[in-house]
Amino acid sequence: MENLERILSEHPFVKGLEPRYLELVVGCAANTLFKEGEYLFHEGEEANNFYIIRHGKVAVELYTPERGAVIIDALEEGDILGWSWLIPPYHWHFDGRAIEQTRAIALDGKCLRGKCEKDHDLGYELLKRFANVMEDRLESTRMRLLDVYSVRA
Amino acid sequence: MKEQSTQKYFLDAASIDAIIQTSMADGCTVVGPVVRDGAIVYDTVKTASDLPIGWRDEQKAKSYRLVRNDDKAMFAYAVGPHSWKRFLFPPTQRIFRSQRTGKKFEINTNGEQSTPHYVFLGVRPCEVAAMAIQDRVLSGGAYIDDRYKTLRERAFIIAVNCGHPAGMCFCASMGTGPEVKNGFDIALTEVLDEKAHFFAAEAGTVRGEQFLARIPHRPLENDEAEKARQVVAQSRKRIAKSFDPANIKEVLYENFEHPYWDEVAKRCISCANCTLVCPTCFCTTVEDVTDLTGDNAERWRRWDSCFTLDFSYIHGGTIRSSVRSRYRQWITHKLASWIDQFGTSGCVGCGRCITWCPVGIDITEEALTVRNQSSPQRKPQEQGVA
Amino acid sequence: MTVALNPMIPEPFRVQHIRRETHDTFTLELRPDNGRIDFPFAPGQFNMLYAHGIGEVPISISGDPGVPETLTHTLRSVGAVTGSLSGLKKGDRVGVRGPFGSTWPADASMGNDLIIIAGGIGLAPLRPLIYRMLQERDRYGRVAILYGTRSPNDILYRDELEAWRARFDLDVSITVDQALSGWRGSIGVVSTLIGRIHIESTRTVAFLCGPEVMMRFTAVELRKHDVPTDRIFLSMERNMKCGIGLCGHCQYGPAFVCKDGPVFPYGRIQSWLSRREV
Numbered sequence: 116m117e118n119l120e121r122i123l124s125e126h127p128f129v130k131g132l133e134p135r136y137l138e139l140v141v142g143c144a145a146n147t148l149f150k151e152g153e154y155l156f157h158e159g160e161e162a163n164n165f166y167i168i169r170h171g172k173v174a175v176e177l178y179t180p181e182r183g184a185v186i187i188d189a190l191e192e193g194d195i196l197g198w199s200w201l202i203p204p205y206h207w208h209f210d211g212r213a214i215e216q217t218r219a220i221a222l223d224g225k226c227l228r229g230k231c232e233k234d235h236d237l238g239y240e241l242l243k244r245f246a247n248v249m250e251d252r253l254e255s256t257r258m259r260l261l262d263v264y265s266v267r268a
Numbered sequence: 269m270k271e272q273s274t275q276k277y278f279l280d281a282a283s284i285d286a287i288i289q290t291s292m293a294d295g296c297t298v299v300g301p302v303v304r305d306g307a308i309v310y311d312t313v314k315t316a317s318d319l320p321i322g323w324r325d326e327q328k329a330k331s332y333r334l335v336r337n338d339d340k341a342m343f344a345y346a347v348g349p350h351s352w353k354r355f356l357f358p359p360t361q362r363i364f365r366s367q368r369t370g371k372k373f374e375i376n377t378n379g380e381q382s383t384p385h386y387v388f389l390g391v392r393p394c395e396v397a398a399m400a401i402q403d404r405v406l407s408g409g410a411y412i413d414d415r416y417k418t419l420r421e422r423a424f425i426i427a428v429n430c431g432h433p434a435g436m437c438f439c440a441s442m443g444t445g446p447e448v449k450n451g452f453d454i455a456l457t458e459v460l461d462e463k464a465h466f467f468a469a470e471a472g473t474v475r476g477e478q479f480l481a482r483i484p485h486r487p488l489e490n491d492e493a494e495k496a497r498q499v500v501a502q503s504r505k506r507i508a509k510s511f512d513p514a515n516i517k518e519v520l521y522e523n524f525e526h527p528y529w530d531e532v533a534k535r536c537i538s539c540a541n542c543t544l545v546c547p548t549c550f551c552t553t554v555e556d557v558t559d560l561t562g563d564n565a566e567r568w569r570r571w572d573s574c575f576t577l578d579f580s581y582i583h584g585g586t587i588r589s590s591v592r593s594r595y596r597q598w599i600t601h602k603l604a605s606w607i608d609q610f611g612t613s614g615c616v617g618c619g620r621c622i623t624w625c626p627v628g629i630d631i632t633e634e635a636l637t638v639r640n641q642s643s644p645q646r647k648p649q650e651q652g653v654a
Numbered sequence: 655m656t657v658a659l660n661p662m663i664p665e666p667f668r669v670q671h672i673r674r675e676t677h678d679t680f681t682l683e684l685r686p687d688n689g690r691i692d693f694p695f696a697p698g699q700f701n702m703l704y705a706h707g708i709g710e711v712p713i714s715i716s717g718d719p720g721v722p723e724t725l726t727h728t729l730r731s732v733g734a735v736t737g738s739l740s741g742l743k744k745g746d747r748v749g750v751r752g753p754f755g756s757t758w759p760a761d762a763s764m765g766n767d768l769i770i771i772a773g774g775i776g777l778a779p780l781r782p783l784i785y786r787m788l789q790e791r792d793r794y795g796r797v798a799i800l801y802g803t804r805s806p807n808d809i810l811y812r813d814e815l816e817a818w819r820a821r822f823d824l825d826v827s828i829t830v831d832q833a834l835s836g837w838r839g840s841i842g843v844v845s846t847l848i849g850r851i852h853i854e855s856t857r858t859v860a861f862l863c864g865p866e867v868m869m870r871f872t873a874v875e876l877r878k879h880d881v882p883t884d885r886i887f888l889s890m891e892r893n894m895k896c897g898i899g900l901c902g903h904c905q906y907g908p909a910f911v912c913k914d915g916p917v918f919p920y921g922r923i924q925s926w927l928s929r930r931e932v
Contacts, residue, residue: 176835184835191840191850214838258843259831263865264774264804266583266678266732364663366706371745372687373706375663410913411661411898524929551902554895558707565707572901579903580893583732587892593931597905605908 119144123220126167128195128244136237139230143223148216149173155196155211155219162199162207163225168192171217176210188252189214195248200224201241277485278492279456279467284342284389285316286483287426291387296424299355300389301348306334308348310355313389320345327434327619329628341460346434347392347618351547353402355386356419359571363554366565383415386423391452393445394437394616396427398547400451404610405550424475427452431499436619438509438632444616446503454480457496468496511632513603513613520604520635522644524596532634533592535627540573542621543598548614549573574598603635661898664704664749667725669742675728675810679775680740681716684725684748692722693750696757697782698889698917702897703727704749705738712894712912714779715753720789725750728778728810754897756917758783758887763859767795769851771872773844773864774803777810779889779916780863784818791823798825798851802844802868805830806837825851844868845875855880863889870927873920883921890915890923907932
């Protein structure tokens with residue numbers, strides 16, 4: 116646990132978090148290891164966790180009948196993965212698959228959610244940080260939507 | 269070409285025909301003003317009677333009319349829709365022919381259009397300035413339009429100072445008229461009153477001096493020089509339009525996204541008239557054409573205009589698709605970018621673009637409006653994009 | 655910088671080899687046909703390529719400036735001229751006018767770290783710069799090549815990219831906008847790769863080439879890392895008819911892309927990049 120605390124506390128995501136909240140977050144954290152090809156979560160499953168990727172790469176995918184699985188996003192070292200635990204109905208919308216062996220810190224979102232309900236200050240701190248993550252992801256997605264490399268006739 | 273002679277001479281009215289005949293005898297093609305299609309245009313002249321004797325022009329925004337005055341004045345007009353660029357820089361010109369045989373092709377530039385020795389009779393001071401501006405564009409850079417350069421070097425410029433500026437002229441504001449200071453071989457001022465009809469002439473080059481020597485002339489006497497001076501002085505007073513070009517470059521750059529351009533865009537129909545009549549506009553396009561077999565191809569250069577939709581087309585689309593952006597491009601280029609590109613304004617104040625605009629857009633009014641409503645944008649933030 | 659022979663007249667070159675890069679992109683390797691032995695050029699320059707009877711297009715030179723006996727161009731088939739050129743066979747002729755334009759300051763950047771950022775076919779005008787740099791690799795600091803394209807199928811110069819990636823003295827990252835499962839690389843626009851390299855802003859020079867919006871956002875990203883505006887270079891593109899500054903088509907603000915560019919320092923065009931319909 117001490118090791119986890121050190122690792123977590125160095126991550127930009129928790130920067131500025133009050134020590135008691137950091138402790139709380141650490142309390143909900145666990146080290147995980149996924150083998151290459153292993154799924155972290157599936158579309159439709161209950162979303163109870165979010166992940167901070169330490170090493171490796173995770174593809175966020177959506178299965179389509181015509182094309183098979185299409186990679187929507189790929190998250191690498193340092194990235195935050197998963198916010199569905201925050202947003203009702205708390206289900207994953209995509210599949211998450213380890214492209215290579217991946218070490219990640221899994222955080223118990225369900226547990227944190229309960230704590231946020233009780234302590235809104237904690238809730239605000241977490242939501243602030245997730246707003247950032249979402250904005251980042253959204254901007255990146257929008258840029259890709261532009262399809263800048265295509266040629267229009 | 270810059271040797272100045274300060275001696276002024278008297279040429280009688282008949283000298284004009286002598287000038288034309290002497291030039292033709294030298295093998296030159298004389299181009300001058302003629303009346304055609306309700307306007308004074310430039311075309312080959314063979315005798316002085318081809319000139320627009322007794323004609324005046326009345327010009328307003330979107331209006332050009334010829335009026336008969338029934339006197340002997342040969343150059344009593346301002347400028348028409350033509351400028352001398354149509355001779356130095358022809359509207360269409362073949363660049364090469366290419367013949368394909370099998371996998372190979374061979375390009376041939378022999379026998380392309382001739383380069384006549386022109387004598388330009390009746391060049392206005394603003395037009396002399398326009399030629400100097402086009403010189404910088406077409407023969408002043410790293411790459412030169414050879415044909416333009418040759419035609420230009422051969423052309424003999426007989427300038428005629430303005431005695432009858434038109435309503436849209438603003439040459440005085442742009443420092444290009446109504447009197448020509450240099451850039452000519454011969455400069456004439458036509459004087460016509462109850463007593464006399466003559467031309468005050470001066471040579472601007474050695475070539476001009478040598479030519480003048482062959483035309484009957486004598487030094488100016490009595491009040492002749494004063495009369496000639498008065499013609500120019502009167503013209504200066506009659507120029508109604510003024511435009512202060514100071515800092516217009518900064519104003520146009522800084523107000524590039526000004527909402528006023530939307531207002532102009534409502535009126536502009538992007539007909540390209542302004543670029544066609546402008547004596548300094550130089551944009552061209554190339555056209556590649558073939559016969560039915562595809563083996564014989566030609567490339568032609570022709571005048572183009574930044575007002576056309578496909579002028580700025582790159583794969584994926586046209587960059588300047590709105591009329592607003594095209595009008596803005598033209599005026600910004602003419603009055604602002606030109607200075608950064610070639611060291612002078614692109615505008616000589618001839619007023620043609622105003623006269624010949626079907627909706628009467630006035631370049632000076634537009635520029636002044638933007639200057640008066642100027643609200644320079646913040647510099648784009650480092651982080652964001654406007 | 656070499657001056658073209660007769661800048662308005664195309665010179666026939668012979669197609670030595672034509673290589674399909676992707677479904678719509680191909681590379682022409684040309685040899686001079688008229689007695690001249692080579693075609694010297696500097697990285698960043700372009701030629702006007704003439705398809706007999708059809709027309710011309712401005713295409714950046716994409717070959718090795720150290721091997722001027724072969725003239726290489728990578729093109730995308732998007733219109734009449736490029737479509738015609740895409741159908742060429744060995745032995746066919748292409749007209750060439752050039753080389754024109756400003757260059758990537760390869761030599762002036764020696765002693766610095768380089769970041770070379772390419773989007774889509776933008777990798778083609780940067781490739782001569784990469785070759786030049788590799789020729790004198792030890793004159794440069796760290797070199798990163800960041801390449802983004804639409805999908806794995808659109809990756810240009812795959813073999814070379816893999817060879818460059820295998821080198822210990824190059825940091826090569828590739829990202830795509832979208833991929834099917836099986837892709838093991840990054841996803842996202844190329845500017846997102848910038849955050850993954852360490853940038854020493856006082857000794858970095860960046861070279862960008864790709865769709866204009868990509869270059870615009872990438873430059874903003876580099877500025878966040880304090881790379882000076884006079885050390886970020888972009889290659890711009892506009893309609894060209896003559897390529898030699900006489901036809902007026904390629905104007906971008908007061909600059910002529912054909913002679914003041916196509917390579918520009920970011921500082922010079924920064925304010926124009928953020929304006930519309932320039």
